[in-house]
Amino acid sequence: MNESDGGESGHFTPANSRVGTGKRRAIWSTLAVWLILAGGLVIVTIWQLRLQQQLVANAQSRADGIQAAEAAQLHVRELTHQLELERQARETVDAAALKTRKKYYNLLIKLAGTAVNEERLAEALEHLEHCRPGPGETDLRRFEWYHLDRRCHPELLTIDTPAEKSSGVIFSPDGTEIASVEGRLIVFRDAATGKTIRTLQEASGELRSIAYSPDGQRVGVGVHASPPMLAVWDVAKSERVCECRGHTDVILKVAFRPDGKQIASASADETIRLWQAETGQLLHTLEGHAGAILDVAYSPDGTQLASAGVDWTVVVWDANTGQELVTHYGHEGAVMSVAFRPDGKELASAGVDAAIRFWPVGEEAQRPTDDENLVGFLTTHRGVIRGLAFSHDGQQLVSASEDRTIKLWNAETREEIHTFLGHLQPLLGVALARDGMKLVSYGADRTIKIWDLVASAEPRRFAGNTYLYCVAFSRDGSQIATGDLDHTITLWDAVTGQELQKLKGHQSSVVTLS
Structure with missing residues (x-):
């Protein structure tokens, strides 16, 4: 081990x-x-x-x-x-x-x-x-x-013009057109719409006045040329048919005689010249005014011619011979416009003194020629009156003033019917349509205005002698019935204002009708 x-x-x-x-x-x-x-x-x-x-x-x-x-x-x-x-x-x-x-x-x-x-x-x-x-x-x-x-803006139509101002505006004889001179143009417009229909151009110079021939086929215009002349144009053909030369200063007014055979031109050279309308041949030279002649107008029968001058006078001439018939004195300043009443019995004039004077025509005109000879006198304008025109039936007169108003007058009674307001600058002229339904005016405000005369007409007056409580029209509108304080019903003609019948029987005032 x-x-x-x-x-x-x-x-x-x-x-x-x-x-x-x-x-x-x-x-x-x-x-x-x-x-x-x-x-x-x-x-x-x-x-x-x-x-x-x-x-x-x-x-x-x-x-x-x-x-x-x-x-x-x-x-x-x-x-x-x-x-x-x-x-x-x-x-x-x-x-x-x-x-x-x-x-x-x-x-x-x-x-x-x-x-x-x-x-x-x-x-x-x-x-x-x-x-x-x-x-x-x-x-x-x-x-x-x-x-x-x-x-x-009570007018029917306002037309603004491009020119500094129009120098004349008129209705065509049939009332469907208005013609105006604006610078070197003659402008034709539809009277209902204001739309330009045609224009004619005058190459020679500025235009100062315009007038229609009675048949509406021609217009005469004053041309501020050198020398001045009266030019006549064919409207339909748009061509000049004759020239009338002889004035030495500007032509201020032109007028056709009612038969269309003669034209008168008034000038600043202190003369009126009468021309043969077809050929332009000079017939007479009328001298007598001491200064420029601002307006001329023929009598309805064409036998007389009236002229308005800066020398404060109104002169009536024999249109056939050129002889001076009578001179009217009374205006306290230049006379701007003259117009014969269509019945030929009166001549109206107006001017710087803002007054309208009515002068007799015919045998009565041979009496003393100052204000004692007047048959009428109106003064309500507050400025220079630049234009006058009678209605075709002679019942109404219109006046245009630098106070910017147009006044409508009863030519018989001299009563003012209506005042038209609308221009913003002084009025320069006025013209009436032949049918008496419209008027046209032009002013320094560079506008042309068309107005309704019917809407501004004088109301019909029914002359009763008692207080009225009620009124009613008949079904057809031909008669008017009024209920009166005196227990009666009165029937009137709605057109004439004439009393037709008085119905009695009520025991008290009539206060209602139907």
Whole structure:
């Protein structure tokens, strides 16, 4: 047991070696597993840490987002509140501004109404223009504005002319057209619409006056050429048919004789010249005025010619011989216009003294020729009267003045029927349509206006001798019935105003009719 035991214990056998190797392998395997598990645990732990960090970051981000949203909402609420305050302030300001505008509007309307009533239309129109709303403003205009505006524009039609001013406007004999001279142009327009139909251009010079031949086929115009001339144009052919030369100064007025065979031209050279209408041959030269002659007019039968002069006189001439028949004195300034009444019994004249004088024609005209010879006298204009015209039936007279008004008169009674307002500058002339339905005027405001005479006609008067309670038309409109204080019903002719019948039987006043 000594050596043998010791020897046995000091040496490894192969079997022992194999056992040790297996143990080591097992240990290494176990260690490897543990290392793998530990590595996985580390990885999982790292992943969990990162996940946790991401979750924390996301939570923080959500918290930040919520906080930002809440801050934004707060800002929105603050802005909304601020806008509401501003809106309220703006509404307060707008309400105050509207209140001020209403006060201003009412003041302007009052001023415009006063101006219209006092015939100061330019001022009235300026006030009305200030009443118009600006961009985005409330329109305050109501009935009163449109009523005043209509009173400022009572004419049927207004034509704005490009020329500085027209020097003459007339109706065609059939009343369908108006002709005017504007610069070097003769302009023909539709009397209903104002639309230009045709124009004729006079190359020789400016035009100063125009007249239609009675048949409407020709017009005569005064041409401010060197030397001055009277030019006659064929309207349909648009060509000049003759020239009448002889005046040494500007031609101020032209007129055709009613038969169309003679033309008269009045000039600043103090003469009137009578021309043969077809050929332009000079027939007579009329001399007698001491200064420019501003207007001429033929009598209805064409035998006499009246002239108006700056020498304050009205002269009547024999249109066949050129002989002076009578001179009328009385005007206190230049005479601007003359017109014969269509029945040939009176001659009207007007001028710088703002008065209309009526002179007898015929045998009565041979009496003393001052104001004692007058058969009528009118003074209501407040400025120079530039134009006169009788209606075709002689019942009415119109006058145009530099006071910017046109007045319609009853030629029989001398009563004023109506005043036309609308021109913003002095009137320069006026003419009536032959049918008596319309008149045309022109002024320094560079406008031509057409007016309705029928709407402004004198109302029919029914002369009763008792107080009226009621009135009614018959079904066909031919008669009028009135209920009277004296217990009667009176029947009248609606056209003539003549009393037809008086019905009696009521025991008290008649207060209603149907």
